[in-house]
Amino acid sequence: MSVLSNFFIKNNSCSFLSSVILASSITPSPTMSMCSTFLPQIPSNFRRNPFFSFPIKPLFSTCSKAFSSQSSKENESPARIGFLGLGIMGSPMAQNLIKAGCDVTVWNRTKSKCDPLISLGAKYKSSPEEVASSCDVTFAMLADPESAVDVACGEYGVANGLSPGKGYVDVSTVDGATSKLIGKQVKATGALFLEAPVSGSKKPAEDGQLIFLTAGDEALYEMVAPFLDIMGKSRFYLGDVGNGAAMKLVVNMIMGSMMASFSEGLLLSKKVGLDPSVLVEVVSQGAISAPMFSMKGPSMVQAVYPTAFPLKHQQKDLRLALGLAESVSQPTPIAAAANELYKVAKSHGLSDQDFSAVIEALKPQFQPSRKE
Numbered sequence: 307m308s309v310l311s312n313f314f315i316k317n318n319s320c321s322f323l324s325s326v327i328l329a330s331s332i333t334p335s336p337t338m339s340m341c342s343t344f345l346p347q348i349p350s351n352f353r354r355n356p357f358f359s360f361p362i363k364p365l366f367s368t369c370s371k372a373f374s375s376q377s378s379k380e381n382e383s384p385a386r387i388g389f390l391g392l393g394i395m396g397s398p399m400a401q402n403l404i405k406a407g408c409d410v411t412v413w414n415r416t417k418s419k420c421d422p423l424i425s426l427g428a429k430y431k432s433s434p435e436e437v438a439s440s441c442d443v444t445f446a447m448l449a450d451p452e453s454a455v456d457v458a459c460g461e462y463g464v465a466n467g468l469s470p471g472k473g474y475v476d477v478s479t480v481d482g483a484t485s486k487l488i489g490k491q492v493k494a495t496g497a498l499f500l501e502a503p504v505s506g507s508k509k510p511a512e513d514g515q516l517i518f519l520t521a522g523d524e525a526l527y528e529m530v531a532p533f534l535d536i537m538g539k540s541r542f543y544l545g546d547v548g549n550g551a552a553m554k555l556v557v558n559m560i561m562g563s564m565m566a567s568f569s570e571g572l573l574l575s576k577k578v579g580l581d582p583s584v585l586v587e588v589v590s591q592g593a594i595s596a597p598m599f600s601m602k603g604p605s606m607v608q609a610v611y612p613t614a615f616p617l618k619h620q621q622k623d624l625r626l627a628l629g630l631a632e633s634v635s636q637p638t639p640i641a642a643a644a645n646e647l648y649k650v651a652k653s654h655g656l657s658d659q660d661f662s663a664v665i666e667a668l669k670p671q672f673q674p675s676r677k678e
């Protein structure tokens with residue numbers, strides 16, 4: 307199978323862009339020339355470092371042709387990638403970049419989380435500002451809107467270290483207004499900005515199987531595509547900043563409601579004398595089957611919730627999705643009800659459990675006492 311056909315199969319969502327990039331490796335196109343201010347700091351990396359022999363993702367060498375065709379200078383520095391926020395998602399994402407041979411510099415508020423990555427070869431800087439100033443492109447995977455703004459725009463924040471020719475890619479799940487605020491600060495430095503929240507949890511992050519929902523500077527999107535392809539299995543470019551955030555919030559609104567509904571079903575099945583494990587099996591074979599139910603159902607039946615997606619983040623996403631719905635007067639009664647359930651779960655100390663622990667909020671001990 308040719309490299310080109312691999313590319314289309316793996317990334318059927320962006321086949322137009324792929325063909326633009328591939329074509330650019332042969333004949334410079336207007337799309338690629340849009341990237342030229344950024345390119346001088348990136349391309350030689352793709353000729354000199356181990357990316358070319360990266361065995362799992364032949365796609366990458368396809369993309370790298372686009373970069374190498376833009377430059378023939380031998381004395382350019384390799385692309386330097388910053389990664390901020392090394393929680394459940396950020397750590398495996400940064401790890402995959404390091405394992406692919408990228409030159410990665412990390413920072414995390416709790417410094418100890420940097421140590422495993424440093425031992426894999428990452429560099430360390432002591433602030434987001436220093437990471438951004440020492441890197442060509444900086445990724446951030448932060449908890450929520452507050453931390454995303456703080457890291458990007460606060461004291462010693464990313465914006466202080468950015469300048470023309472650099473790029474900032476925020477992969478955190480935030481609302482569109484937050485993303486636009488960050489984008490504005492980034493653009494004021496002359497750097498490029500891309501929002502790129504991800505769909506997919508801990509395991510897809512470890513396996514490089516995330517789905518990127520990007521929006522913002524298309525030139526930066528094209529520049530970082532090879533890195534997204536190391537961390538993910540597909541990528542969507544959705545236009546203006548805010549669209550990536552909105553897409554992610556809609557997806558997670560659906561997910562939060564599905565999990566709440568599944569929880570009700572598991573508990574009801576048990577109460578009427580059925581085996582909830584059999585319900586999981588039945589669901590898995592029918593039209594409402596979902597990987598999420600098959601993966602999480604068995605542990606939910608056992609009342610254990612190993613954290614992949616923290617419940618507090620699911621509730622944050624529902625809250626932000628409800629705000630999005632409110633902004634356009636779209637009724638979302640199911641999501642609103644689900645949100646209340648996650649709030650109950652949070653108030654009972656389940657914030658850091660997996661979001662499947664929302665089922666606990668439906669159990670008698672967590673229900674408001676009722677007069678018979």
Ligand SMILES: NC(=O)C1=CN([C@@H]2O[C@H](COP(=O)(O)OP(=O)(O)OC[C@H]3O[C@@H](n4cnc5c(N)ncnc54)[C@H](OP(=O)(O)O)[C@@H]3O)[C@@H](O)[C@H]2O)C=CC1
Nearest residue numbers: 391392393394395415416448449453479507508614615619
């Ligand atoms: N887990 C999942 O399945 C998925 C999560 N997401 C989204 O990705 C983002 C990260 O999720 P995840 O990795 O699970 O979350 P974690 O809670 O594991 O990690 C959060 C990260 O944010 C940092 N952080 C929190 N507050 C601040 C602050 N005030 N200043 C600086 N850094 C801060 C944490 O630093 P410290 O280590 O110091 O606490 C940590 O690095 C969230 O927006 C989430 O909604 C998206 C897809 C899937």
Ligand SMILES: O=CC(=O)O
Nearest residue numbers: 504505506507615
């Ligand atoms: O945001 C969570 C996910 O699984 O996607």
